[in-house]
Amino acid sequence: MIDDDLKCFVRYLLDADEQKAWEFLYSYIIDGKDSLYIFEQVLTPALRYIGYLWEENAISVADEHIASSICHFLMTKYSVVSETGKTNVAKDKPKAMFTCVEGEEHALGLKMVAALFDEYGWDTRLMGSNTPTTDIIAFANRWRPDIICLSLSTVYSIPHLIQTIKALEKLSFNPQIIIGGRVISIYTLDEFISENLKIFKDLTSLNEWLRTNKEHQNKYVTN
Structure with a gap:
């Protein structure tokens, strides 16, 4: 399972509270955590816990979709704030x-x-x-x-x-x-x-x- 902090984050997602969800995620950016940490240690376990709640009939499909929608919003905002993808590479990228x-x-x-x-x-x-x-x-x-x-x-x-x-x-x-x-x-x-x-x-x-x-x-x- 996940710790209490991540459970709070999950609640923000399920409540469609974009502001609090972003503030939670942004705190990791301020602490210097990289994308791998944020994806693997924050977003992924939160999503898995939401899936677990659905399997246990603790939330509905609608709840799951709302949480996923907020996560998509967070991912988009994170990519802008963290400037992911803006690396200096050769012209012919793979x-x-x-x-x-x-x-x-x-x-x-x-x-x-x-x-x-x-x-x-x-x-x-x-x-x-x-x-x-x-x-x-x-x-x-x-x-x-x-x-x-x-x-x-x-x-x-x-x-x-x-x-x-x-x-x-x-x-x-x-x-x-x-x-x-x-x-x-x-x-x-x-x-x-x-x-x-x-x-x-x-x-x-x-x-x-x-x-x-x-x-x-x-x-x-x-x-």
């Missing part, structure tokens, strides 16, 4: 696109992932939730990213994940495929996943991978 698979509505975690890529100097495109496989493929063919990140939070999205992976693996420019999300952190999906994909179960391991690749001359797409 490119990464981010999308939830078809049927998957939870995109906040994916938004955090995209923010981390921004901070490491990537050119990013965030497609958000519930993107049809055909549209994912069409955009990928048009933009030709180095990396394609897929997210899923429910087991019901696994068939769409498998379908999307199979389609992406047929792309002629052979992008690196990264998979993450709540389901990945809970279940083992090795039987569904081919060996040439990367799986990250948390933001800490993803951040370490980004940092290591940054130190190796931006050769991001090596396994």
Whole structure:
């Protein structure tokens, strides 16, 4: 579970109190906490606790949606205040696109992932939730990213994940495929996943991978 401070933060989210929720989050910025800490130690556990409350019938779907909406607001405001993504990089940035698979509505975690890529100097495109496989493929063919990140939070999205992976693996420019999300952190999906994909179960391991690749001359797409 989470501590009392985070429970207060969750209450601000559920009450749609943008001001108090932002003041709570901003206190971590003042204390010098980086994006990884704020995402992994504040927002993620708060969202998981909200999910737990919903599973226990302590809150409604409407409550969960309100809290998620406030979190999206906080993420947008944080990106402006912290100036994430405004790094000095070479003109030809590596490119990464981010999308939830078809049927998957939870995109906040994916938004955090995209923010981390921004901070490491990537050119990013965030497609958000519930993107049809055909549209994912069409955009990928048009933009030709180095990396394609897929997210899923429910087991019901696994068939769409498998379908999307199979389609992406047929792309002629052979992008690196990264998979993450709540389901990945809970279940083992090795039987569904081919060996040439990367799986990250948390933001800490993803951040370490980004940092290591940054130190190796931006050769991001090596396994």
